[in-house]
Amino acid sequence: MPANSRKVTVTKPLCGGQVCRVAPVLTCLVTFPTSLSPSLSLSLSLFADVGMGSGASVSEEPRPERLEAGEAEAEPVRPFTPAGRSDDTLQADEEAVKRDSHVMEVQSLKSEESDRRRREEEEEEEEEEERITQTVMNPAVTETVAEGEEVSLDFESFLHNNGTLYSCFNHHGNRVYVDESQKLQPFPKEWYNQGRFITANNEGSGQLQTPASSQLAVREDDRTSSIYIQGKGTVMTYMFEERVNVCRFWDPQSGVWLLLPLQWEMNVEFVKARVQRVMSTLPGLVDQKEITAALRQCNYDSEEVISVYLTMFGEILLQAPPSGDHTYADLNSFRALLERDRVIEDLKQKLRTKEKEVDTLFQRNSYLAREVRYLSDVVQHLNQKLAELEADQQEAREKIRSLLNHRPPVPPARTITKPSVDPGQLRQVSFLTRELNVSNKQLRSTVGQAMTDMKNQLEELKGAVGKLAQVEQEAAGEVEELRSLYRREAVERKSLYNKLLELQGNIRVFCRCRRSSASGSCLEKTDDQEVVIVQKGSKKKFQFDKVYSQSSTQEEVFAGTLPVITSCVDGYNVCILAYGQTGSGKTYTMMGSKENPGVNIRSIRELLRICAEKEKVSYTLKISMLEIYNDSLNDLLSKSPGAALDIRVQGKSVSVPGLTQIQVKTESDILNVMETGEKNRKIASTKMNIQSSRSHLVVALEVEGSDEVSGLTSRGTLTLCDLAGSERISKTEAEGQRLVEAAAINKSLTALGQVFSALKCNALHIPFRNSKLTHLLQPCLSGDAKCCVFVNVSPDEKDTVETLSTLQFGSTIRQVSLGKATQNIVPAKNNKTAK
Ligand SMILES: Nc1ncnc2c1ncn2[C@@H]1O[C@H](COP(=O)(O)OP(=O)(O)OP(=O)(O)O)[C@@H](O)[C@H]1O
Numbered sequence: 092m093p094a095n096s097r098k099v100t101v102t103k104p105l106c107g108g109q110v111c112r113v114a115p116v117l118t119c120l121v122t123f124p125t126s127l128s129p130s131l132s133l134s135l136s137l138f139a140d141v142g143m144g145s146g147a148s149v150s151e152e153p154r155p156e157r158l159e160a161g162e163a164e165a166e167p168v169r170p171f172t173p174a175g176r177s178d179d180t181l182q183a184d185e186e187a188v189k190r191d192s193h194v195m196e197v198q199s200l201k202s203e204e205s206d207r208r209r210r211e212e213e214e215e216e217e218e219e220e221e222r223i224t225q226t227v228m229n230p231a232v233t234e235t236v237a238e239g240e241e242v243s244l245d246f247e248s249f250l251h252n253n254g255t256l257y258s259c260f261n262h263h264g265n266r267v268y269v270d271e272s273q274k275l276q277p278f279p280k281e282w283y284n285q286g287r288f289i290t291a292n293n294e295g296s297g298q299l300q301t302p303a304s305s306q307l308a309v310r311e312d313d314r315t316s317s318i319y320i321q322g323k324g325t326v327m328t329y330m331f332e333e334r335v336n337v338c339r340f341w342d343p344q345s346g347v348w349l350l351l352p353l354q355w356e357m358n359v360e361f362v363k364a365r366v367q368r369v370m371s372t373l374p375g376l377v378d379q380k381e382i383t384a385a386l387r388q389c390n391y392d393s394e395e396v397i398s399v400y401l402t403m404f405g406e407i408l409l410q411a412p413p414s415g416d417h418t419y420a421d422l423n424s425f426r427a428l429l430e431r432d433r434v435i436e437d438l439k440q441k442l443r444t445k446e447k448e449v450d451t452l453f454q455r456n457s458y459l460a461r462e463v464r465y466l467s468d469v470v471q472h473l474n475q476k477l478a479e480l481e482a483d484q485q486e487a488r489e490k491i492r493s494l495l496n497h498r499p500p501v502p503p504a505r506t507i508t509k510p511s512v513d514p515g516q517l518r519q520v521s522f523l524t525r526e527l528n529v530s531n532k533q534l535r536s537t538v539g540q541a542m543t544d545m546k547n548q549l550e551e552l553k554g555a556v557g558k559l560a561q562v563e564q565e566a567a568g569e570v571e572e573l574r575s576l577y578r579r580e581a582v583e584r585k586s587l588y589n590k591l592l593e594l595q596g597n598i599r600v601f602c603r604c605r606r607s608s609a610s611g612s613c614l615e616k617t618d619d620q621e622v623v624i625v626q627k628g629s630k631k632k633f634q635f636d637k638v639y640s641q642s643s644t645q646e647e648v649f650a651g652t653l654p655v656i657t658s659c660v661d662g663y664n665v666c667i668l669a670y671g672q673t674g675s676g677k678t679y680t681m682m683g684s685k686e687n688p689g690v691n692i693r694s695i696r697e698l699l700r701i702c703a704e705k706e707k708v709s710y711t712l713k714i715s716m717l718e719i720y721n722d723s724l725n726d727l728l729s730k731s732p733g734a735a736l737d738i739r740v741q742g743k744s745v746s747v748p749g750l751t752q753i754q755v756k757t758e759s760d761i762l763n764v765m766e767t768g769e770k771n772r773k774i775a776s777t778k779m780n781i782q783s784s785r786s787h788l789v790v791a792l793e794v795e796g797s798d799e800v801s802g803l804t805s806r807g808t809l810t811l812c813d814l815a816g817s818e819r820i821s822k823t824e825a826e827g828q829r830l831v832e833a834a835a836i837n838k839s840l841t842a843l844g845q846v847f848s849a850l851k852c853n854a855l856h857i858p859f860r861n862s863k864l865t866h867l868l869q870p871c872l873s874g875d876a877k878c879c880v881f882v883n884v885s886p887d888e889k890d891t892v893e894t895l896s897t898l899q900f901g902s903t904i905r906q907v908s909l910g911k912a913t914q915n916i917v918p919a920k921n922n923k924t925a926k
Pocket of ligand 1: 604605606641671672673674675676677678679680785814815816817883
């Protein structure tokens with residue numbers, strides 16, 4: 092039997108089985124076993140435990156018991172009784188109950204007619220109840236009980252989080268409860284998380300519980316708050332969820348454990364003892380009712396009550412109130428006195444403040460009086476000045492008036508006479524006119540001459556222009572010749588460039604250090620190609636094709652990959668992948684943000700630019716996106732995601748049948764596709780990275796170019812791979828699904844490491860098939876492709892071990908030589924079989 096339940100034994104009675112009701116709740120109890128075997132009526136007896144509640148809700152009023160006249164012969168059912176009562180006593184109780192109920196019944200029957208109607212109603216109700224009980228009971232419970240056999244029922248009380256207490260029965264694991272309308276219902280599964288079963292100790296034994304608050308460490312959540320307590324300042328509060336002791340009494344009439352009123356509870360021995368304990372510690376507390384109420388609040392923990400009162404009212408409660416002083420007879424008057432003292436003290440304080448304010452006002456008053464005196468002096472002085480000025484003004488007005496009176500008279504207007512024409516002057520004018528005419532003629536002949544000269548010069552110029560056009564034509568021929576020379580040169584340069592890349596090795600390894608705000612760094616960048624790691628005082632150097640420091644920008648990082656991207660347009664398979672510990676910046680390097688994109692977007696942009704530049708070659712670009720999650724391939728662009736994908740090998744090529752490929756033309760096409768793919772990815776928050784990639788992301792861009800002039804078709808693939816981060820489970824504290832993912836990630840990265848190690852040693856067997864990741868990347872890692880690997884590292888000292896292992900991984904890759912990359916160029920008619 093579970094600790095939180097009580098055993099109820101249901102015994103098959105001697106006489107025929109009919110449902111007999113004593114009280115609504117009991118109806119349930121009786122109906123329940125009867126439904127086990129409808130032909131039986133049952134009696135219940137309670138095992139020794141006393142403090143067992145059976146009421147559906149403590150707040151509910153007990154309904155009056157009713158007994159059918161026709162049921163008088165039926166064996167009355169015994170209610171749950173407190174322990175220690177004998178069967179005889181119980182029988183006597185039942186008889187009494189039955190008698191009382193008869194009395195009540197007689198009183199309630201006003202007439203024969205109403206009695207008949209009531210009986211009919213009750214019969215209907217009873218039938219309905221019987222039907223529902225039969226329906227809700229689990230078939231397993233409705234087993235047939237042999238005569239005289241005992242049916243063992245576990246009785247339990249379930250306290251729902253909404254505050255309602257339900258009575259439950261457990262029979263061989265089938266649990267039912269009594270609902271608000273006193274009906275039996277199957278116990279809902281979801282309730283197991285919405286409340287708890289109350290143990291006998293909790294409910295009735297009155298065991299003292301130690302205050303949970305003194306034992307529990309709390310953490311910040313919505314139960315945490317703070318309040319200000321005088322003398323203690325602002326203190327933290329926490330709403331603890333604790334089990335509650337409730338003092339109830341057994342009501343034999345209703346057959347329900349009811350809540351004991353406060354004034355009765357004070358007389359319960361258990362409560363009395365605790366009240367006494369509080370009073371002996373706090374002699375200043377004298378009101379027992381108040382202490383009982385406080386005990387209720389504190390789950391009957393006297394220590395907690397003491398601590399509450401000391402906190403709220405101070406140590407004054409440690410002293411007993413002066414004997415004989417009736418004003419301290421109860422705590423309210425004592426508290427009122429304290430309050431009055433506090434008010435007087437406050438008033439005194441206010442008085443002192445007001446006195447100070449009056450002093451200040453007096454001072455201010457005398458200062459203002461002085462000010463007023465000074466200002467009235469000033470006003471007087473100004474009045475004098477004003478009078479003087481008015482006198483001056485008067486004088487000035489007089490002067491103006493006298494001057495106006497003595498103004499000289501205005502002289503009369505002068506008349507203008509017309510000048511007479513001088514004949515001498517007229518002669519002079521006609522002479523000048525003649526002279527002007529002569530010079531005009533001369534000027535005309537000079538202009539004519541100049542025009543002739545200009546015409547001659549124009550003719551000469553025309554001849555010169557003709558010669559120039561001829562020279563220009565010759566120059567254009569020369570330029571054309573130079574252009575063709577340049578083209579040949581460019582082709583030669585490209586082939587030299589590819590040869591150079593081949594010489595440099597088809598795997599290029601870059602090291603990128605993540606930006607960090609941590610004070611100490613375990614990395615030192617000595618030059619563009621060397622990084623030193625400091626671990627416990629010892630230094631280790633690593634060489635890479637390029638080392639990017641914390642301050643390197645996305646543009647700088649991308650610049651390193653530019654040469655291989657150009658090769659992709661020329662028909663090479665190119666792969667760029669990022670490897671590193673979780674949170675070391677792989678996704679930042681590959682994907683970046685919208686405002687500051689990483690290698691993925693920049694390389695695609697560059698590809699589009701190069702394709703657009705080549706006028707004579709038309710390109711088709713197709714993009715696909717997949718993730719490798721827990722060693723299985725997921726198509727990120729599929730309209731029906733979740734379909735399992737597999738890898739197919741044909742000769743040297745590896746393909747994924749059924750993988751969605753979308754043709755793209757512009758950058759925005761590509762961005763839209765990538766956004767769709769990104770949304771379908773498995774990303775989760777881990778302790779090391781808020782947005783940790785839980786899968787390897789592989790974006791493949793197939794670039795097919797057909798040259799209109801040569802008729803050749805090239806097909807290159809740009810594979811962009813953002814690997815999931817290696818992680819130490821002890822550090823990331825991964826659990827559940829994260830743990831499974833972490834294990835899969837680490838396993839596939841180990842397989843990648845094994846492939847590189849085998850390549851480094853030129854092993855005969857390269858274990859590409861050890862994981863889906865290496866299997867898929869086989870064409871990128873087996874000589875046909877050009878590969879760039881970013882090893883992303885964290886400079887934080889706490890990540891030194893992981894950083895060292897990543898650098899060692901990068902250094903292994905650097906020693907791998909993939910051999911000569913092959914260009915995928917075929918004549919146009921054969922291009923369908925190429926790859
Ligand atoms: N160079 C950098 N500059 C600024 N922020 C960076 C840089 N590198 C990484 N970060 C930031 O560090 C965080 C972790 O980076 P990121 O998600 O790229 O790591 P990851 O290696 O892809 O991790 P995982 O393997 O868990 O997915 C991100 O918030 C990212 O923006």
